[in-house]
Amino acid sequence: MILDSVRIFEECACKSRLDAVDPRCRVICAFCLAVTIAALDSVHALAAGSVLPLLLLCIDGRRSMPRIFRMLAGVNKVSVLVLFFLPLTYPGDRVLVFFSADGMKMAILIIWKLNIISIPLLKMAASMGITGINDALAALHFPVKLRMLLLLTMRYVFLLADRMATMGRALCLRSPRMKGMQTYKAYACMVGTTLVHSSDRAERAALAIGCRGGMSGFSRPDRQVWTWREWALCAIFFLNSACLAAISITRMSL
Amino acid sequence: MHISEGFLSPSALAAGWAIAGAGVAWGLKKMDSDRIVRVSMASSVFFLASLINVKLGPSSTHLSLIGPIGLILGWTSFPAIFTALLLQAVLFQFGGLLVLGANTASMATPAVLAYLVFGAATRSRNLRLASVASFAAGFLAVMTSALLVGLWLALSDPDMMLTAKTIFAVHVPLAVVEGVTTLFMTMFLRRAFPDMLKGVDRL
Numbered sequence: 173m174i175l176d177s178v179r180i181f182e183e184c185a186c187k188s189r190l191d192a193v194d195p196r197c198r199v200i201c202a203f204c205l206a207v208t209i210a211a212l213d214s215v216h217a218l219a220a221g222s223v224l225p226l227l228l229l230c231i232d233g234r235r236s237m238p239r240i241f242r243m244l245a246g247v248n249k250v251s252v253l254v255l256f257f258l259p260l261t262y263p264g265d266r267v268l269v270f271f272s273a274d275g276m277k278m279a280i281l282i283i284w285k286l287n288i289i290s291i292p293l294l295k296m297a298a299s300m301g302i303t304g305i306n307d308a309l310a311a312l313h314f315p316v317k318l319r320m321l322l323l324l325t326m327r328y329v330f331l332l333a334d335r336m337a338t339m340g341r342a343l344c345l346r347s348p349r350m351k352g353m354q355t356y357k358a359y360a361c362m363v364g365t366t367l368v369h370s371s372d373r374a375e376r377a378a379l380a381i382g383c384r385g386g387m388s389g390f391s392r393p394d395r396q397v398w399t400w401r402e403w404a405l406c407a408i409f410f411l412n413s414a415c416l417a418a419i420s421i422t423r424m425s426l
Numbered sequence: 427m428h429i430s431e432g433f434l435s436p437s438a439l440a441a442g443w444a445i446a447g448a449g450v451a452w453g454l455k456k457m458d459s460d461r462i463v464r465v466s467m468a469s470s471v472f473f474l475a476s477l478i479n480v481k482l483g484p485s486s487t488h489l490s491l492i493g494p495i496g497l498i499l500g501w502t503s504f505p506a507i508f509t510a511l512l513l514q515a516v517l518f519q520f521g522g523l524l525v526l527g528a529n530t531a532s533m534a535t536p537a538v539l540a541y542l543v544f545g546a547a548t549r550s551r552n553l554r555l556a557s558v559a560s561f562a563a564g565f566l567a568v569m570t571s572a573l574l575v576g577l578w579l580a581l582s583d584p585d586m587m588l589t590a591k592t593i594f595a596v597h598v599p600l601a602v603v604e605g606v607t608t609l610f611m612t613m614f615l616r617r618a619f620p621d622m623l624k625g626v627d628r629l
Contacts, residue, residue: 206524211436246519250430261589278583285432293431293523298516305516317454317462318505324466325473325509332470336478356603359478360610363471363491367498368619370467378463 188232188299195300195308197402201409202296206289208413217420218284224412225291240294247290251283258282302326311396328370336366427490427568427597428514428521428529429575435582442528442578449504449534456501468499469506473513476520490600492571493564493608496537497548498615500625503537504530532574536567541625548612549623556616557609564608565601572597 190198209221229240255276262275300308302322309319339362350358434442457465475491496503508530514520521529540563547559576590615622 203524206431207436207439210432210434210439210524243519247430247522254430257592258589261586261592263585263588274585278585282432286430287432289431289524290519290522294519297523302513302516305512315451315454317457317459318450318509320462321466321469321505321509322512324463325469325506326513328467328470329473329513332467332474336474340478353606356606357610359489360607361614363475363478363489363494363607364611364614364618366471366474367468367494367615367622370471371464371619371622374464374467378460381463382460 188236188295190231190296190299192401193405194311194396194398194402195304196311196396197398197405198296198300199308199312201405202292204409204413205292208416209285209289212285212416212420213281214420214423215281216423217416218281218288220419221416222284222288224409225288228295229291231295236295236299239299240291243294243298244287244290247286247294248283251286254279254282307396328373331373332366332370335369336362339365427533427571427575428511429525429532429578431522431524433582434525434528434578438528438578438582439524441581442525442531444527445535446504446508446527446530449531449538450508453502453504453506457505461502465499465502465506466509468495469510471495472507473510476514489607490533490568490571490604491607492533492537493540493560493567493604494611496540496567497545497560497563497608497612498622498625499537500541500545501538503541504534507534507537528578532571532578535574536570539570540564540567545623545625549616549620556612560609560612561605563605563612565605567608568597568601568604569594572601 205224209218209225212218212221229237258279259271259273259275262272262278264272264274267273267276297305297308306319306323309322343358343362347354347358472491472495475489478489495506499506508526511521511526511529511533512523515523515526544559544563548556548563550556550559572594576594579586579593580590612623
């Protein structure tokens with residue numbers, strides 16, 4: 173399951189019209205829009221705030237829709253829980269004895285926000301792939317150690333996933349009907365064994381990296397070019413944020 | 427345990443990013459370049475732990491391993507958990523990118539606290555003390571994390587106080603499972619690789 177998801181993700185990366193845009197610009201614009209939407213709390217402002225995310229959704233036409241909808245389905249798993257849980261625990265007038273009307277409104281508002289915040293972040297930042305995110309972090313002057321950690325973690329996820337799957341299969345064959353404490357002990361020992369193996373492996377990997385010339389040659393991100401196109405995109409996103417803030421303030425003062 | 431996009435106000439998001447930023451910066455400072463591989467391995471284990479389902483009564487839950495990661499990594503838990511959560515957000519849409527700061531703060535802070543409060547006791551020669559400390563590290567790490575999640579929600583909207591309290595109560599069974607798992611894991615590591623419990627910056 174893990175490897176499949178990662179493969180799908182990597183294949184889908186770098187297949188968008190947005191790939192021509194500088195990764196720094198993509199990250200800045202996505203976060204600018206997401207923060208602005210997070211600050212909105214009225215239906216009118218959210219309706220206005222939904223325009224740009226919906227336009228972004230249409231950028232690559234039908235080609236990218238299935239992938240983005242699959243990602244949004246993943247994001248919306250929590251929505252069911254919110255729709256049930258929030259009306260039960262939120263104050264306000266009760267409908268059908270248990271459910272709060274205000275809680276229901278709040279749940280719908282949160283799910284709406286969740287989706288329109290997720291669209292720009294998924295479309296502009298997450299869809300760059302790990303290498304794209306690494307390039308963006310490098311261009312935004314994030315520490316080299318953090319970028320190395322990101323790339324190496326991604327690499328070792330595959331390695332340890334295989335090892336854990338093998339040990340999980342062995343565990344099921346050894347004792348298929350485990351109960352109570354026995355289960356927790358078996359899982360704890362499995363994770364413990366993975367940690368010990370990973371430590372041994374890390375030791376050898378560190379030596380191998382040292383032989384290849386150390387971390388200095390590990391990741392050299394592409395040189396980024398910031399042109400009028402990036403300035404224009406930033407201007408559109410910042411203008412949109414300013415308009416949304418103005419709408420929100422006007423609604424509050426009315 | 428992950429907070430999703432849309433729940434937190436900008437002030438809560440900013441506070442989350444401030445704590446996570448400070449923690450990650452300090453963790454990176456404490457992490458030597460030759461320890462990056464070891465930390466990345468532990469980060470991968472944290473990432474994969476969320477995919478292991480463990481039976482809990484009629485239902486099932488997944489391990490979070492906040493306590494064990496804290497005991498093993500110490501201060502470097504912050505960058506390790508930040509990286510794992512970033513990958514989870516990008517690959518599986520767990521949590522989100524905007525709430526990454528708050529999620530890192532609510533998981534890495536208890537991990538570091540577990541290391542600072544219980545780290546020495548889990549390495550103690552007194553087996554009973556080590557067992558109690560290991561269970562407490564796992565149990566309290568999850569409860570502290572649930573408390574911080576509730577705090578972020580209450581900070582964003584004071585009307586969510588009851589929601590926050592319910593989230594805290596719901597995490598009690600998970601915390602017990604985590605405590606028991608941490609206890610067994612620590613006992614295993616004490617026998618198999620005791621140096622691992624010293625914290626990665628002391629290895």
